[in-house]
Amino acid sequence: MARVLRAVARAVVPVACPGCGREDVRCCDSCAALWWEPVWRAEPDAARLDVHGRAALPVWVAAPLVGPAHGMVAAWKDGGRRDLDGFFADVAYRAGAQIAPHLVELGRKVRVVPAPARAASTRRRGVNLPLALARAVAEGLIAGGMQCEVVSALAIGAGEQRGGSAIDRWRGMRRAVRVTVAPDPGRPVLLVDDVVTTGATLAACAAALEGRGSPVVGAVGLAAVGRVAGDADPGLR
Ligand SMILES: [Zn+2]
Structure with missing residues (x-):
């Protein structure tokens, strides 16, 4: 009976691996395995991470944003594949657990702050993706011995713009990211x-937080691209 129901469900909503397109599997083993590599540091390839005049933040990511991994992220972010929420939460959890040893030397409780999602994106997806990832990263940090709390401290306001040069967009984005909660001066922040x-x-998130007295000690992402041309999309949702 269950087999019949699955067959009916497939006929209505065909399922395929978002990484390689293999049919009848939500996510195949070989594409899933791309996300089981140890986290690595992506900031040397993030061309605009240090625009605000300080050393680039440490940025830990789980996978390069190419090939099947890119397809999986795209399906999850903008293809309506909400069935991948748990998969990427697991990736974020493992990332948090792996970087905990690097942060535990701070000796302080850390604020885990998600990058701001556009309200329209959250409505369309039905979930605030950076916030969901931040919660998973925090669970991983706690498993790794850290004290932390998730604080949705950032929002996107007016000023962000598309078009114009890369530096114009960056300036606009920097104006657009607002801190929406009372700062906890000196409390270290990990962005997600x-x-x-x-x-x-x-960089815009870090500038906004540090302008309010919250030192940003690093960031976690699921995936990162290599160095891109200077006029590439700055990546704000
Ligand atoms: Zn696959």
Whole structure:
């Protein structure tokens, strides 16, 4: 009976691996395995991460944003594949657990702050993806011995713009990211975003938080691209 129901369900909503297109599987083993590599540091390839005049933030990611991994992220972010929420939460959890040893030396409770999602994106998806990832990263940090709390401290306001030069967009984005909760001066912050392209979004988030007295010690993303041309999309949702 269950087999019949699955067959009916497939006929109505065909399922395929978002990485390689293999049919009748939500996510095949070989595409899933791309996300089981140890986290690595992506900031050397994030061209705009240091625009605000300080050393580039440490940015840990789980996979390069190419090939099947890119397809999986795209299906999850913009293809309505809400069935992948748990998969990417697991990736974020493992990332948190792996970086905990690097942060535990801070000796302080850390604020885990998601990058701001556009309200329209959250409505369309039915879930705030950076916030969901931040919660999973925090669970991983706690499993790794850290004290932390998730704080949705950032929002996107007016000022963000598309078009214009990369630096114009970056300036606009920097104006657009607002801190929406009372700062906890000196409390270290770990940023969380889904993908890291140029690093401009993370740089704008870090600038906003540090302008309010919250030191940003690093960032976690699911995936990152390599160095991109200077006029590439800055990556804000
Ligand atoms: Zn696959």
